[in-house]
Amino acid sequence: MPDPSNLRRIPMIIGCALFMELIDATAVLTALPQMARDFGEPSVRMNLVVSLYLLAVALFVPVSGWAADRFGPRRVFISAIVLFTLASVGCACSSSLFQLSMARMAQGAAGAMMVPVGQVILLRWSARENLLRAMSYLTIPALIGPILGPPLGGVLVTFLSWHWIFLINLPIGVLGVALVLRYIPDYPGTPGEVLDVPGLLLSAAGLGGLVFGFEALGHGLLPRNGALLLIGFGVVAACLYVWHARRAAHPLIDLSLLRIPTFGVTFWGGNLMRIGSASQPFLLVLLFQLCFGLNPLEAGLLSFVGGAGAFLMKLLAVRIVSRLGFRRTLIGNAVLTGLTLAACGMFSISTPYWIVVAVLFTSGIIRSLQFSTLGALTYADVPPGQSSAASSLSAMTIQLTMSLSVGIAAALLGLIMSVRGHATVAEGDVALVMGLAGLLCAVSGLVYRKLAPQAGASVYAARSR
Known part of the structure; x- marks a missing residue:
């Protein structure tokens, strides 16, 4: 049973990781024009900073549940926060669009693991009668992050530089790891948990095609026919995954x-x-x-x-x-x-x-x-x-x-x-x-x-x- 004093603290610690990811994902949009000038790139190419992040999220979300069961959710959660923080520093230190894009992909992979694994910790920790209260604290960052991100990004870009959009994650990440180590229980993993590799490939292809396709359609990242073709590819891969999951003994999803x-x-x-x-x-x-x-x-x-x-x-x-x-x-x-x-x-x-x-x-x-x-x-x-x-x-x-x-x-x-x-x-x-x-x-x-x-x-x- 959880310590009553932690009924608010632990959901907020997990929620802060979600908040850090959402703030970063939305604040970066306001900095794209300045990044383009600094890198000497056309503004249209800066869409890669957003698109590759979303692609990495789509590829790694399906494997998050298996990783939490295999290695233990606290260990995976801490690793994701550390990777996200280091990738943020890498974004701030980038001197070219290629370097920034690679760092953003690492951020996306870490973010894909942080959110669902944080929920796994909360579900294991919280008693059923406290679940609604815990979820009410966890959903606050999801609502505030996308709203606060653009004005915060605008302030940082206007008065400092775009680098600070990423550098502010450094103290948040360090504090987050310290709080997780102190307050989050260390639930054991299950050695020998088998990874559904065909399911991973099909789900990643399906989710990646759909997420990137709809993002491209909504923001004009690709010609409309190209975006629709990508969505169609995602639908086919998703259907193949459903066929696979009905026959697999331990499907990934x-x-x-x-x-x-x-x-x-x-x-x-x-x-x-x-x-x-x-x-x-x-x-x-x-x-x-x-x-x-x-x-x-x-x-x-x-x-x-x-x-x-x-x-x-x-x-x-x-x-x-x-x-x-x-x-x-x-x-x-x-x-x-x-x-x-x-x-x-x-x-x-x-x-x-x-x-x-x-x-x-x-x-x-x-x-x-x-x-x-x-x-x-x-x-x-x-x-x-x-x-x-x-x-x-x-x-x-x-x-x-x-x-x-x-x-x-x-x-x-x-x-x-x-x-x-x-x-x-x-x-x-x-x-x-x-x-x-x-x-x-x-x-x-x-x-x-x-x-x-x-x-x-x-x-x-x-x-x-």
Whole structure:
């Protein structure tokens, strides 16, 4: 049983590793123009810095669960933090685009191991009745990191240099390793755990093709036909993996977990929710900067309001779910998520700032509750022996659906602009995409209707008695 004094500390330690990765992944976007000038490269080639990072994440996420079981989750977690920190120093010391790209690939590989292995530690450490509270702390970095990253990157690039986007990871990484060694239990590995090599190759090819293909489609990294061909390759590889997993004795990614009712429902419902909601930061940046004429720092500060709402909700999530149950919370909150997304699309240049802030703050509260609730229910009925496999499967689909979300949003935006004859993004174009994204989030509530009324009660019942 965990020490009561650690009920908040350990999830926050694990969450800080996730925060470090997400801050780095988003802050680097603001530094690409300055990097291009320093390296003497065309701006379009700097997309490699982002693309190779995502490719490395896609390749290494599937193997994270096996590594945690084979070598022990704390050892893998510490190794990932150390590699991420060293790779960050390598990024800061790079003197060419090639060196930076190689360092970013190492960062991506480390980040792919940090997040799912951190979840494995949390699942093994936390008692069932504390899982919802632990997940509410863990999801805060996931909500705040992508929002804080761009304005932080803008400040560092403006007042210092792009190198500091990577150098700030050095003290965070050193402190993180020290805290993990002091507070995180050292769960043993399982010697002789066999690696499913065919499954690794097929899953890496499928996930890599899909993630990189949707990223290329959304950000114009490749010609459209090339991006679609890459997506098609990913689909074929993914289908071959499903065929392989049904015949393998110990598949790398265990799809039989989808037969667990709570895991299966949250898997499909959560993916629909992320496809609809993960495009919000991307669309808000377009709306605030291209339509309203705000600078990157002003737009980033407005977007950060949602992070403040996420902080507030962590204090209320357990009480809300204890009163309403998982089923009613997820259904009702899916509708509210859709409404707040649609409301963001109704912003105009004349909308008072206090209304923008209020809507974004409310959106942050609602999204925080939804993802905290999903995170806890996903693992509520997963046997401890399958926690690593469940974490790998969940992390893999999160990476895929977030890339899919931006790719679909960008493609829809381009289609709407073409139909309406707009050469540049207009407020109405963004509003239509946000409305469709909100509708998809609301539709995910239909999936949660399949949950039993008392689904996941073990996660909060003991606390409410």
